[in-house]
Amino acid sequence: MKKSELFTFLMIIFIGCSSMSSNQTEVEKERIILGAEQLDQYVSQLGDKSVALLVNQTSTIGNIHLVDTLQALGVNIQKVFAPEHGFRGDYSAGAVVKNRIDEKTGLPVVSLYGKNKKPTPEMLENIDVIIFDIQDVGVRFYTYISTMHYLMEACAEQGKELIILDRPNPNGFYVDGPILQEEYASFIGMHPIPIVHGLTVGELALMIQGEQWLKNDVKCSFSVVSCKNYTHDSLYQLPIKPSPNLPNMNSVYLYPYLGLFEGTNVSIGRGTKTPFQIVGRPGFEGDFLFTPQSMPGISDHPKHEGKRCGGFIVNDAKQNDFFEKPSLNLDWFLLFYKENETENGPYFKSFIYKLMGNSSFKEQVIAGLSAQDIKQTWQPELLKYKVMRKKYLLYP
Numbered sequence: 001m002k003k004s005e006l007f008t009f010l011m012i013i014f015i016g017c018s019s020m021s022s023n024q025t026e027v028e029k030e031r032i033i034l035g036a037e038q039l040d041q042y043v044s045q046l047g048d049k050s051v052a053l054l055v056n057q058t059s060t061i062g063n064i065h066l067v068d069t070l071q072a073l074g075v076n077i078q079k080v081f082a083p084e085h086g087f088r089g090d091y092s093a094g095a096v097v098k099n100r101i102d103e104k105t106g107l108p109v110v111s112l113y114g115k116n117k118k119p120t121p122e123m124l125e126n127i128d129v130i131i132f133d134i135q136d137v138g139v140r141f142y143t144y145i146s147t148m149h150y151l152m153e154a155c156a157e158q159g160k161e162l163i164i165l166d167r168p169n170p171n172g173f174y175v176d177g178p179i180l181q182e183e184y185a186s187f188i189g190m191h192p193i194p195i196v197h198g199l200t201v202g203e204l205a206l207m208i209q210g211e212q213w214l215k216n217d218v219k220c221s222f223s224v225v226s227c228k229n230y231t232h233d234s235l236y237q238l239p240i241k242p243s244p245n246l247p248n249m250n251s252v253y254l255y256p257y258l259g260l261f262e263g264t265n266v267s268i269g270r271g272t273k274t275p276f277q278i279v280g281r282p283g284f285e286g287d288f289l290f291t292p293q294s295m296p297g298i299s300d301h302p303k304h305e306g307k308r309c310g311g312f313i314v315n316d317a318k319q320n321d322f323f324e325k326p327s328l329n330l331d332w333f334l335l336f337y338k339e340n341e342t343e344n345g346p347y348f349k350s351f352i353y354k355l356m357g358n359s360s361f362k363e364q365v366i367a368g369l370s371a372q373d374i375k376q377t378w379q380p381e382l383l384k385y386k387v388m389r390k391k392y393l394l395y396p
Contacts, residue, residue, distance in 0.1 A: 035225035058135035166202035180357030230258035263352030271302030280311020333357035
């Protein structure tokens with residue numbers, strides 16, 4: 001089969017190209033079409049260029065991985081870069097991702113989560129174009145956007161072209177949380193944006209460039225292949241879990257604020273079958289009991305491993321008003337602070353500063369401020385952010 005014929009064949013299978021449009025239903029016309037699916041928008045730009053991809057297990061078109069698709073089209077793929085959790089999503093949170101040869105494709109996989117979080121000149125030597133295609137969840141401390149930042153910076157410094165294949169933000173229907181202060185910037189929060197930032201990775205890339213957040217104000221030569229039929233009111237269901245401890249949409253919706261417990265002595269269910277859907281700790285009198293255990297590739301030595309924890313199943317995202325008035329729910333956080341027991345050690349861990357992006361939140365909790373009063377202190381900076389955000393939106 002000729003390359004042009006193979007291209008057409010794949011287009012028909014993956015996105016139902018124009019030859020099928022007369023038979024499309026109204027539902028199909030409104031289906032969200034991912035950037036990766038729009039092969040005609042970027043494959044022609046690759047030509048005979050040497051290509052690298054920054055992808056993971058979510059980088060699929062239908063049930064077929066983007067790497068397999070592009071290889072079938074004859075694209076000259078030289079290597080794959082892997083973010084946190086690895087190329088196949090089989091590393092637990094925080095685990096060092098190692099360089100290796102991918103057994104299925106035979107391609108070298110180069111880790112960007114470990115010693116080198118930013119591609120070195122040697123890594124990009126003889127590479128012309130890099131494709132970024134990873135499903136994000138729209139939360140500042142989810143590290144895929146930090147990896148994208150470093151990739152943009154490396155491409156700018158080394159004169160490489162970058163193509164970002166956009167995907168919907170499953171938490172893109174609201175904006176909430178404090179703005180990160182510069183002194184608390186880290187790999188789990190590099191930008192002065194709120195915890196729930198309301199941007200796709202394509203929109204965030206535009207913001208990073210437009211606000212000159214790359215080191216030394218360098219400019220990255222990149223393009224974004226936007227989604228079709230997506231708006232920031234869309235409730236997008238992720239077809240593949242974005243990381244080992246976000247197994248379903250309930251966990252994705254709860255992650256922005258249950259993730260704050262990572263900076264405390266409270267477990268959010270790592271090492272159980274329902275991570276980021278339960279909260280508890282040893283000695284707590286709650287409605288639900290669980291015992292965290294090590295789960296290879298999912299949770300290695302989780303908090304309170306082997307100890308019976310009492311707590312609650314969090315059903316916030318299953319309540320009708322969650323989507324009507326979405327926000328960061330601080331009530332659970334304040335409840336466990338008020339009920340803290342000394343045998344579990346101090347409630348706060350230093351990690352809370354990086355998660356929240358400021359020092360005032362811890363002080364506010366200790367001072368006894370209500371959730372409403374705490375959130376009110378975020379509003380002036382949040383309003384400024386929302387105005388800035390409008391400049392970079394690709395979707396209504």
